[in-house]
Amino acid sequence: MTKLDNWKQNAPDHFYGCCMAKLRAGSEPPELFASSWSDKISPLLWRVPIFVWAAIIITWSVVSFWGPREMFLLYMTHWGLVMILLESLFGILVCFRKKQVEFSDAAEGMPLLVKTYWVLYNITVPLAFLISLFYWGVLRTQSARNINYAPDPILDLMLHALNSGLMLLELVLSRHPSRLLHVMQPLYFSGVYLLFTLAYFFADGHDPWGNPFIYPVINWFKPVETLVVLTLTALFFALMHILTVGIAAVRDFVLKKCTHDKSGLYNDAFEP
Template sequence: MTQLSWRQKAGCFFGALKPGDERPELFARSWLGLWAVYWRVPIFLWSLITITWSTAAFWGTTEKYMLYMTHWGLLLILVESLFGVIVALKEDGYVPDKKAEFPWYVKVYWVLYNITIPVAFLITVFYWSILNTVLRTFKKKVNYAPNPTLDVMLHGVNSLVMLTELILSAHPSRLRHVMQPLYFGIVYLIFTIVYYDAGGLDPWGHVFIYPVIDWSKPEQTLVVASLTGLFLALMHILTVGVATLRDMIARRCRSTPNGLYNDGFEA
């Protein structure tokens, strides 16, 4: 059994990338050979249009738009797809050079990719299964979806576009990167605490952003936050599983080996 060094152990704990052990060109094309621009540009345009639409249709004042994780997730999709396009443009036709460093923009894209997909899945499941159930029993009416079509775009299509990114991509998703989406979740949680402590209110004058994340009831909120974190980790595991299945299919569909392999479940 191989003994890990303290650097390797730290890397596993913090979910750090391992620059250089993946070829940059894997981030520029699909396992089908399709240039990544063909699906990342539509995703970028979709997120840009949806952000513009949701901002115009927002039920509160403009400065409160970024209170909600849904909108954080939408912004993540915009930035992730933008970096994805940059990677596709710069790394397509890449000639391997062992001395060259892993490009910084590929690292940024990979981290955004690792965060955005599980967060999109979390937002969809959390909204339709938990938040809607709570709102049905909530005494004061809180309508997060004044426009039904936009509601589906924000809380359904978001996951479909990121599933498209996941299925078409050729680069790996690794189990050890689970800390990256969890760090994002922690940042949002800290934001809600700071906002509550500063006396911030939601657009309807409530002391919470979401009824299930109400820091005037800290014990209840900590339980919900902990369960949500576990579910976010589960969404990352699901992402790794889909990527692994994708690459198994890719290897069987190709007549010649091309080195494509997702080692997400390996140590």
């Protein structure tokens, strides 16, 4: 039986796993999540600086926030910043776990620590790309005349440009896989934010300027337009996940060619 035939045979199970956003370890060992392209380079080399950067930028953002501090987490940008902090933190913990002890026996499955990191990674990388795309492609063009989301231009670049650059660095330098079937993990995360905006609307919430919305393009007083924007955003989020998987596949293809690794590609995107 070919690999394609096997995939077709298990398609219902894959579909169910995709809808449930399940993580099922394939042939990759847990140690892969604490590895980089080179055995001589530890992921701590970039995960620790990313964690420190995220902690500094969160502090800077809170201190210089343009509205009441309790409104800080209204914005997806700040959610993405917190996700970068958590993703890098768990990435660091995975590296330390590898140094201290072996992860687990293969029969016991993938450790919870590694699974948690993998889910955070699957969400955070495409989320950073989406935030940059949404900000520069929508907010800066549609609402720049009326609302200034970036009173500090340097912080603006940190939040909406460097965030994607750092997650691209994590993606390119890491060695663990990205799966197409994990697309529902970022989409469910976006669904949580959607429900949050809806709950905030029904609670008569306002932005720091007194507007009855968080973003002008997500205004529940205009439900049709808002649903169109949210649908397009979800599609772009899925595309960002596909882009992430594609970059990971190219990364591992180049790695295989450069190292003459005969064991196969680590990032088989169609694995469950």
